[in-house]
Amino acid sequence: MRADDGDVALQTLLLPFMDGSLTWPEAGGALFLRARDGWPLHQRAWPGLVCEQSYKPDADALERSGLPVIGDESAPGEARYPLVLVLPPRQREESRALFARALASCAPGGRVVACLGNQEGAKSGEADLARIAGPVFSLSKHKCRVFWTAPLQGAADPALAREWAKADRPRPIVDGRFMSRPGLFAWDRIDPASRLLAEHLPGDLAGRAADLGAGWGYLAAELLARCPHITALDLFEAEARALELARVNLSGFADRAALDFHWHDVTKGLSQRFDVVVSNPPFHAHNSADRPDIGRRFIAVAAQALNPGGRLWLVANRHLPYEAALGTNFGKVRAVAERNGFKVIEAVRAADRPVAR
Incomplete structure (x- = not known):
């Protein structure tokens, strides 16, 4: 299924799992924040994937593809995942809050993986994730950058992560x-x-x-x-x-x-x-x-x-x-x-x- 051939950020987000740089978790599933449907999500199975999306057209597209969708919870629940995927928005305060949520939703030993277009703030997004999560690794393709953390045991800077969690509050x-x-x-x-x-x-x-x-x-x-x-x-x-x-x-x-x-x-x-x-x-x-x-x-x-x-x-x-x-x-x-x-x-x-x- 090719829902959107033009979503190069989604394609690049999944690139590390396709080329072997990262391994999809065998158990525990994955949380996908700001998820969007597209053909890269249908090129192979992604066991346990749960999508979160607050924008109705994107949520509907995910559901039509048979993917489980939850709304924007605005705060992490009790569930923790060994993998959290993120397509961050361009607005920096919202993006920082989303990175903080991703870390809070990540199980011990898990990773956060994110992707941004080069013209959408990829460098600053990578730097922001590193500030609260520690060292990150990256790949560039399709004029996008995908970047991911080492296995995490919580935030590297818990105080800053707590501050950023409030960055997009009403x-x-x-x-x-x-x-x-x-x-x-x-x-x-x-x-x-x-x-x-x-x-x-x-x-x-x-x-x-x-x-x-x-x-x-x-x-x-x-x-x-x-x-x-x-x-x-x-x-x-x-x-x-x-x-x-x-x-x-x-x-x-x-x-x-x-x-x-x-x-x-x-x-x-x-x-x-x-x-x-x-x-x-x-x-x-x-x-x-x-x-x-x-x-x-x-x-x-x-x-x-x-x-x-x-x-x-x-x-x-x-x-x-x-x-x-x-x-x-x-x-x-x-x-x-x-x-x-x-x-x-x-x-x-x-x-x-x-x-x-």
Whole structure:
């Protein structure tokens, strides 16, 4: 099975086991943090492999391949593994916290093995793991670096490992108005595109609403604060770590509107119907390449989920080609505002117009 021929970091992560540099444990299994599916996982058996993934599309892909998946626990449980694999994120505080979790999840005598692209911080990631784990060994291929520890008896620097374990914990931002954490989109600030959209939300929006790609909840909170006739709001977010914080950030509105939170890949469609949809859709893949197809799919899903006459309020980078998708799926489309490279668009679902699927 070749789920993603382009995931060279995954391929390089498993290289030491394929070339004989490392041996897969005979017993006890392995924990794979930030796991992703791809053909390298299917080139041979990996007995006892358990995958952890908080990003819904990746978790779904792993499950479709028959791999056991657990959510992001954010702290090590009682289970310890003789091998812990890691695909660290680029954000350094989140990455350091993940290395600390990997060490805490490693059984005595076990190893941690990690891989990063050279352009994604491979050298600094290797240095960080060495700081808390001791000497590491490495191989380079496919413009990536895989690096691993010696057999461990705990952290080489326990105090630093404990400090790093807290590096990505939730914390107040925007003068304490919201809670967020490193690694999330625009984690320490209000994204200027979302701010622009919030500023232009009309007060007459009413009924049941949805926020597609809700993140840690800023846009949803602004919608409820600015639009008193919204009676229910469903938040759809693919990253469980963000959705957890959206629950916290929206808790003050629980008496004002019915709230529901969905760990969901919006591109798979929605089963509910809404009067209002707001969205700042993602437009990047894991490798940071532009993916305007994701935004176009969000637009189509919004049109399918809206009641006739329902309204979509969307913000996007000005250069992204969404106009054709909007024209195909909506009866009325208008540009509302532009600023700093972003555009706000309102689109109204026509009562007699079928939507593309």
